[in-house]
Amino acid sequence: MAGLWFEEFSEGMTFEHETRRTVTTYDNMHFSLMTMNPQPLHIDHEFAAQSEWGKPLVNSLFTLGLLIGMTVGDTTQGTTLGNLGMTDVRFPKPVFEGDTLHAKTSVIAVRPSQSRPGQGIVTLRHEMLNQNAEMVATCDRAALMLGRPDA
Numbered sequence: 495m496a497g498l499w500f501e502e503f504s505e506g507m508t509f510e511h512e513t514r515r516t517v518t519t520y521d522n523m524h525f526s527l528m529t530m531n532p533q534p535l536h537i538d539h540e541f542a543a544q545s546e547w548g549k550p551l552v553n554s555l556f557t558l559g560l561l562i563g564m565t566v567g568d569t570t571q572g573t574t575l576g577n578l579g580m581t582d583v584r585f586p587k588p589v590f591e592g593d594t595l596h597a598k599t600s601v602i603a604v605r606p607s608q609s610r611p612g613q614g615i616v617t618l619r620h621e622m623l624n625q626n627a628e629m630v631a632t633c634d635r636a637a638l639m640l641g642r643p644d645a
Contacts, residue, residue: 496568500641501614510598511568517589517590518591518592552591554589557631564596574639577636579635584631586631593625593630595622596623598623599620601617601619613641617634619634
């Protein structure tokens with residue numbers, strides 16, 4: 495398993511995820527249209543050129559999905575039963591087509607499940623940074639984690 499078992503997490507752990515990703519026009523256009531979001535700031539380059547940004551903004555839900563996805567391999571891949579929720583989702587700076595993004599994670603809470611013996615809830619703070627080391631997205635994610643099978 496690439497992910498960690500519940501018992502392997504501890505508050506204060508940090509992860510610098512190696513995967514980096516450059517966002518393309520296709521990513522932004524396809525995701526926006528696939529999710530039926532006709533916002534011209536995402537899909538109309540001429541409209542976006544007239545905005546204060548001067549170019550298209552990347553759809554924030556694509557950014558959030560990419561942030562979570564970039565963290566899975568090091569944290570929850572194959573060892574989670576699912577996400578319980580995300581809170582404190584923020585986008586402090588915009589993401590633009592052509593930005594190269596990377597993520598980091600810190601563990602902010604770990605507790606055994608009260609209703610599911612051998613499982614626990616891990617709360618992760620994910621942060622996404624662009625090529626200039628500016629934070630462009632952050633969220634706290636609670637994951638229901640499997641305990642080590644041999645524990």
